[in-house]
Amino acid sequence: xxxxxxxxxxxxxxxxxxxxxxxxxxxxxxxxxxxxxxxxxxxxxxxxxxxxxxxxxxxxxxxxxxxxxxxxxxxxxxxxxxxxxxxxxxxxxxxxxxxxxxxxxxxxxxxxxxxxxxxxxxxxxxxxxxxxxxxxxxxxxxxxxxxxxxxxxxxxxxxxxxxxxxxxxxxxxxxxxxxxxxxxxxxxxxxxxxxxxxxxxxxxxxxxxxxxxxxxxxxxxxxxxxxxxxxxxxxxxxxxxxxxxxxxxxxxxxxxxxxxxxxxxxxxxxxxxxxxxxxxxxxxxxxxxxxxxxxxxxxxxxxxxxxxxxxxxxxxxxxxxxxxxxxxxxxxxxxxxxxxxxxxxxxxxxxxxxxxxxxxxxxxxxxxxxxxxxxxxxxxxxxxxxxxxxxxxxxx
Amino acid sequence: xxxxxxxxxxxxxxxxxxxxxxxxxxxxxxxxxxxxxxxxxxxxxxxxxxxxxxxxxxxxxxxxxxxxxxxxxxxxxxxxxxxxxxxxxxxxxxxxxxxxxxxxxxxxxxxxxxxxxxxxxxxxxxxxxxxxxxx
Numbered sequence: 001x002x003x004x005x006x007x008x009x010x011x012x013x014x015x016x017x018x019x020x021x022x023x024x025x026x027x028x029x030x031x032x033x034x035x036x037x038x039x040x041x042x043x044x045x046x047x048x049x050x051x052x053x054x055x056x057x058x059x060x061x062x063x064x065x066x067x068x069x070x071x072x073x074x075x076x077x078x079x080x081x082x083x084x085x086x087x088x089x090x091x092x093x094x095x096x097x098x099x100x101x102x103x104x105x106x107x108x109x110x111x112x113x114x115x116x117x118x119x120x121x122x123x124x125x126x127x128x129x130x131x132x133x134x135x136x137x138x139x140x141x142x143x144x145x146x147x148x149x150x151x152x153x154x155x156x157x158x159x160x161x162x163x164x165x166x167x168x169x170x171x172x173x174x175x176x177x178x179x180x181x182x183x184x185x186x187x188x189x190x191x192x193x194x195x196x197x198x199x200x201x202x203x204x205x206x207x208x209x210x211x212x213x214x215x216x217x218x219x220x221x222x223x224x225x226x227x228x229x230x231x232x233x234x235x236x237x238x239x240x241x242x243x244x245x246x247x248x249x250x251x252x253x254x255x256x257x258x259x260x261x262x263x264x265x266x267x268x269x270x271x272x273x274x275x276x277x278x279x280x281x282x283x284x285x286x287x288x289x290x291x292x293x294x295x296x297x298x299x300x301x302x303x304x305x306x307x308x309x310x311x312x313x314x315x316x317x318x319x320x321x322x323x324x325x326x327x328x329x330x331x332x333x334x335x336x337x338x339x340x341x342x343x344x345x346x347x348x349x350x351x352x353x354x355x356x357x358x359x360x361x362x363x364x365x366x367x368x369x370x371x372x373x374x375x376x377x378x379x380x381x382x383x384x385x386x387x388x389x390x391x392x393x394x395x396x
Numbered sequence: 397x398x399x400x401x402x403x404x405x406x407x408x409x410x411x412x413x414x415x416x417x418x419x420x421x422x423x424x425x426x427x428x429x430x431x432x433x434x435x436x437x438x439x440x441x442x443x444x445x446x447x448x449x450x451x452x453x454x455x456x457x458x459x460x461x462x463x464x465x466x467x468x469x470x471x472x473x474x475x476x477x478x479x480x481x482x483x484x485x486x487x488x489x490x491x492x493x494x495x496x497x498x499x500x501x502x503x504x505x506x507x508x509x510x511x512x513x514x515x516x517x518x519x520x521x522x523x524x525x526x527x528x529x530x531x
Binding site for chain 2: 026284293295298299300301319332333334335338348350369
């Protein structure tokens with residue numbers, strides 16, 4: 001028995017790799033390895049995960065914020081690639097996806113730097129021209145910092161203050177609702193509605209919602225040292241049961257969380273992560289007979305959001321699939337692959353992005369089956385054989 | 397070894413397919429794979445079943461999970477590998493284990509969608525076998 005390694009050339013960016021068993025060979029595949037490096041495009045664009053196809057853009061400091069879409073306990077996905085310090089400026093979200101006359105729900109994951117002092121409030125708000133009527137969802141620095149909601153007629157007559165803002169260095173899911181029917185609002189932390197202190201003044205009538213800005217209390221000032229991720233905005237009041245279900249879905253992995261959010265029909269849904277990691281990169285090993293696919297073997301794990309590259313190893317002798325905690329190394333158990341000439345082996349990567357790059361691809365095979373099938377190997381030369389090269393003809 | 401990919405089932409409908417081992421052949425099963433177009437309304441109860449019979453009696457069966465959002469497509473591969481079900485949005489990839497079966501002439505391989513939604517559709521079923529001729 002002899003073992004051979006085939007180095008498969010790197011494919012073009014944004015394409016899967018594939019190799020064909022050459023003529024008169026019979027591979028008994030021992031293992032396959034390859035690396036996938038998702039590449040981040042130029043900064044400045046947040047891609048929308050909803051079918052709206054609506055992209056937002058950063059206003060102010062053009063940096064990405066790190067994002068982990070799940071709470072630390074029980075998370076099945078790791079941090080996405082770290083980025084510069086997460087001090088972000090205002091993020092203007094396109095207003096046209098939000099119904100200015102109806103109820104609104106906003107939710108996002110939030111992790112503040114412990115002990116960090118908010119210099120000025122961080123506000124998610126909407127307002128009419130001239131700012132006479134508005135609702136606000138504010139993160140204010142009092143002692144301790146609070147998560148506050150204002151529904152006002154411009155004179156701050158209606159305030160509903162919340163409990164202290166989480167400040168433990170962990171990720172938390174924050175939620176804000178405005179109910180256009182009752183003109184009341186609600187705040188949530190980790191899927192649980194907060195008991196609010198209700199001002200005695202009457203609620204305001206929010207007639208229009210012209211813009212939603214996140215991350216600033218005034219037009220000009222960047223304000224918060226924190227991380228945010230997975231902001232979803234809905235043209236509806238979702239209610240406590242839905243908030244709880246969305247938070248619970250996070251414990252089952254990012255795929256579960258995202259599916260649960262999308263099932264509620266968000267008007268916009270921003271990952272706030274490195275845009276190159278939007279889709280998920282779900283990798284399958286694909287085997288064909290040259291024409292027909294005979295198998296597509298997935299990894300068995302949710303999409304990876306850890307630091308690239310993602311290293312894959314496919315093994316016919318593994319008894320189960322396994323993956324490191326960050327998703328950077330995945331071993332996939334595949335069936336025995338004894339494949340003759342003309343068969344192809346490669347990958348099918350769902351949501352492969354244009355700048356993604358497969359590399360370091362190696363197929364390790366044994367000729368034990370080939371030897372048993374055909375002892376007279378076509379390309380085996382006895383020791384001492386002399387190969388002579390003769391060129392026939394010349395090229396004009 | 398004589399590897400063969402059979403792409404013409406004996407029967408194919410939206411939610412079922414059947415391959416029959418021809419006379420004078422013996423199949424050593426490698427993989428069975430099929431694409432599924434998944435319409436809205438099947439999740440979460442939808443699943444896939446692969447059943448082997450001797451022409452009359454069920455001798456083995458293997459279930460497979462569903463994966464992906466709806467509407468979407470899912471590729472299911474039954475083979476000698478651990479089970480897995482993953483998805484990226486509407487694209488699902490499912491692997492379900494089956495033993496290394498040896499099927500004689502007349503044996504059947506039957507695939508079915510369990511609890512399908514209206515509009516579900518099996519597409520491009522194929523069986524990869526190592527076949528031998530028998531008397």
